[in-house]
Amino acid sequence: MSTSPKTIFVTGATGLVGGHAVEEALARGHRVKALVRASSDTRKLDEWGVEKVLGDLEDADALARGAEGTDWIFNCAAKVGDWGTLAEFRRLNVEALRLLLDAAVAAKVGRFVHVSSLGVYEGRDHFGTDETTPPAADSLDAYTRSKTEAEALALKYCKEKGLPVAVVRPGFIYGERDRTVLPKLLTNLRRGTFAYFGSGEQALNCIYVKNLVHGIFLAAESPDAVGETFNLTDGEPVSKRRFVGSVAELAGLPAPKRKIPLKLAKFLATVVEGGARLRGRKDAPIINKARYKFLGLHLDYSIEKARRVLGYAPPYGFDEGIARSMAEHAPAEAHAAARG
Template identity: 30%
Template sequence: MLKKVLLTGGTGFVGRTVLDRLCRDGLNVVACSRAETMNVPSGVMHLSVRGLDSNTDWKPALDGIEVVIHSAARVHVMHDTSSDPLAEFRKVNVEGTLNLARQAAVSGVLRFIFISSIKVNGEGTALGKPYTADDTPMPVDPYGISKLEAEQGLQALSQETGMEVVIIRPVLVYGPGVKANFRSMMNWLKKGVPLPLGAIHNKRSMVALDNLVDLIVTCIDHPKAANQVFLVSDGEDLSTTELLRRTGQSLGRPARLLPIPTFMLATAARLLGKPGIAQRLCGSLQVDIGKTRALLGWQPPVTVDEALAKTARHFLDQY
């Protein structure tokens, strides 16, 4: 039976692709975004929501909705200048999320799918010891803390109201249109910039946009998804060096990598006052998606190389 779905964050990196997939699958969609106008497929209703906080009125958007996919958020900010970053994250990611969820429960929504973050688990893992969905959360930064608090509030609301909650914690998401560090990496590779990253033996999980969207759609009506937490990745972990080489191949520009020892990179980052960069480049962050596979019978439909090729084609088209 076709579902009527409310999607928040419809103009975002993930939300745009979720919207396209929902339309292809023939679902009845209401897409919400902060934009006054939004280019949506035929048959999709767009509602402009000026803010995402404790005062937002969602009643017009929730009429007849059976499933909410909540992808809107105040995202992780690399150089946050707020005097109280945690308070700012809480306004949107906690208070805004729970306000929507409470109104959804009152309106009779059956299932609330929350796009959280692997930062709820923590910032890194020991090599070969991945996070699991049932690990004790250990968020470090304000973004991760706010996402955990939202999860906890949603789980309490589910117990109180009976509305099913599904929590998905993605790792780094990449795909056509990706920005931030991943786009910078492709830009360096395209220009042939020599990079001192040829001897890194870490492992990091990532998830292709198409794989994440496929899991989100799977969770719309899968009976075993109810009230569960899922981690999601491509199912193949890469070192930073491997990622650069394979992305370079996708771009048609072999990566020019210098084999600088990891300890030297870490020392240089500390001296420059940027230890976080060393962690992201040299540290490991792996997830175990065994629960996602077993409980839902789900497999990532797109391989890493297929996803990198699609990402690279889009980047080159826009270059």
């Protein structure tokens, strides 16, 4: 494994994963170039003195500038969400990725780490599923289908064009500076509108963002990672109830008790989503198939391949990771405890 300083081009650098990847790269003494849109909030990047490449995922010239003279590329950018058309997700998650891969090939980049998702697997209960199980050809929602296609495209460039690609598949990502998932969950907890689908004891395939970044760097450094995919989680059993209950406790809120029977939740997800699509609804309904997958299914995936090939050992346990993640949302006393 290489310990010499590298130049790393990071996409999605103003987002949760990309921002933490940039922070870790700088802490390790690497030079970072970050792809940023004109409308992006770049205050953190400016504070860190990061070189900014102005453009977006569909700007071939900006991608070429970012890739030029770069040792590694971390593709942390993606259109995410549980609602939208497949064409919308494909445009940014697949076709734009093709431009980035072309830029990487032209620049002879030494390692391309693509951040995918455990959502590429079939939308069913999983009990220790590993990488020998192929991704689902027809996913429940447009986002995960586009991620499946993106993975295939990146690995095709590895096989056919010699680009040293490694793919990491994180589960549900949480962490500091999250602007989406934890704030939305907290809003629902405060309003008393959150409900479990079934018992809430089903596994949640979660990963603390700093554990994910640790895995990204291992995938960049290991010669055995090229052409491979790796499941990444926190590596310990975390149920939906444990996750949500921890968030509620750290926020000083009562733990939710409402439950929707699993069969009813599945039926409602199908009916409500179907009606919303018929009406051409632009925003996600309160329940849909993707949310049923997240809250209703048992999502347990093996990370043994990452442990064996990469030497992946999550640096943070779930309790520490969620406390750190919640410090900015928690009451003053919990904030002090999280800071240690």
